[in-house]
Amino acid sequence: MNLPIGELARRTGVKVxxxxxxxxxxxxxxxxxxxxxxxxxxxxxxxxxxxxxHARELGFEVDHIRELLAMSQEPQASCHQxxxxxxxxxxxxxxxxxxxxxxxxxxSRMIDECGxxxxxxxxxxxxxxDHKQCASEHVA
Amino acid sequence: MNLPIGELARRTGVKVxxxxxxxxxxxxxxxxxxxxxxxxxxxxxxxxxxxxxHARELGFEVDHIRELLAMSQEPQASCHQxxxxxxxxxxxxxxxxxxxxxxxxxxSRMIDECGxxxxxxxxxxxxxxDHKQCASEHVA
DNA sequence: TCTTGATCCTCTAGTGGCTAGAGATTCTAG
DNA sequence: CTAGAATCTCTAGCCACTAGAGGATCAAGA
Numbered sequence: 277m278n279l280p281i282g283e284l285a286r287r288t289g290v291k292v293x294x295x296x297x298x299x300x301x302x303x304x305x306x307x308x309x310x311x312x313x314x315x316x317x318x319x320x321x322x323x324x325x326x327x328x329x330h331a332r333e334l335g336f337e338v339d340h341i342r343e344l345l346a347m348s349q350e351p352q353a354s355c356h357q358x359x360x361x362x363x364x365x366x367x368x369x370x371x372x373x374x375x376x377x378x379x380x381x382x383x384s385r386m387i388d389e390c391g392x393x394x395x396x397x398x399x400x401x402x403x404x405x406d407h408k409q410c411a412s413e414h415v416a
Numbered sequence: 417m418n419l420p421i422g423e424l425a426r427r428t429g430v431k432v433x434x435x436x437x438x439x440x441x442x443x444x445x446x447x448x449x450x451x452x453x454x455x456x457x458x459x460x461x462x463x464x465x466x467x468x469x470h471a472r473e474l475g476f477e478v479d480h481i482r483e484l485l486a487m488s489q490e491p492q493a494s495c496h497q498x499x500x501x502x503x504x505x506x507x508x509x510x511x512x513x514x515x516x517x518x519x520x521x522x523x524s525r526m527i528d529e530c531g532x533x534x535x536x537x538x539x540x541x542x543x544x545x546d547h548k549q550c551a552s553e554h555v556a
Numbered sequence: 557t558c559t560t561g562a563t564c565c566t567c568t569a570g571t572g573g574c575t576a577g578a579g580a581t582t583c584t585a586g
Numbered sequence: 587c588t589a590g591a592a593t594c595t596c597t598a599g600c601c602a603c604t605a606g607a608g609g610a611t612c613a614a615g616a
Contacts, residue, residue, distance in 0.1 A: 280612085282563060292564085293604060301602090312611045314564055334519045338602070359527060366523045369516055376513045379474055383506045387499065420583085422592060432593085437574060452582045454593055478573070 277318040284317045288325040295325065303328060303342060335372075336365060417458040424457045428465040435465065443468060443482060476505060 285292045298304045304324055307315045324345070331341045340361055347358050425432045438444045444464055447455045464485070471481045480501050487498055 362523055362527050369520050373516045376509055380509050387502050
């Protein structure tokens, strides 16, 4: 192993400055250095970064990830905490999906109704200008 | 009209500091002031802020909103641009929904699989650590 | 051994889209 | 006229990075 930071970045899909940033905020530990002061990483860090990247992609906040990581390091602890973090997160994800789907509907209606001509006939501008009644008698 | 900033905020649902911020970044024009240097707004600003707020709620970025606003000001122009901004945005929204739904599935599987015992039996950490095969032979 | 150029280092500052707070001034209702 | 609510400007903070300057180090080839 003994990977330089660039190689770790390549293998985990986390960018070099981001890895250093994660070290700075204590999300990953400071690794050993070469004589010339360069970081060298091992298996552990690949796993840990993959964990972090995946969790970030799933929308977990850094503080949650920190908790999860801490928990994963004392396997004798109860997983009740991890479970409830995940449940809270699931609720949040459901809320987001709901909101995005409503938004999706509105957006595609906007697009459908666009007159494809001049701005003055375009519902996109119109709809955005008027929240209360998003697609009704307004052309006049 | 001649509304003070707080009243404008109340009527548009955009917070006072945010209105000032929008002025600062040039999203809305600097309004006339009273002798005592306080901002006073009219109809125009109510409309414009409603437009902005609605577009932000729909997830449009400020730069996009800027373009849309500019377009709305020359009604003889083509709405092709507005249309394509909205379409690009719709695609982005679709991507987000997709990813959130994948996440949803993973989260609920994680929760189902959590043995409610010790961390070492809990898949939450595990599933997040390993993207490729999210729920297979890994307990060992 | 030397050189080259890719990679690495630290540090500061910037991003987006606000939000919070200090400390001073102005407005308005009673 | 006065009290207190609202306003003003300004700076700094938030999150999770990202960019760039200016310099050091590493690995491979000649």
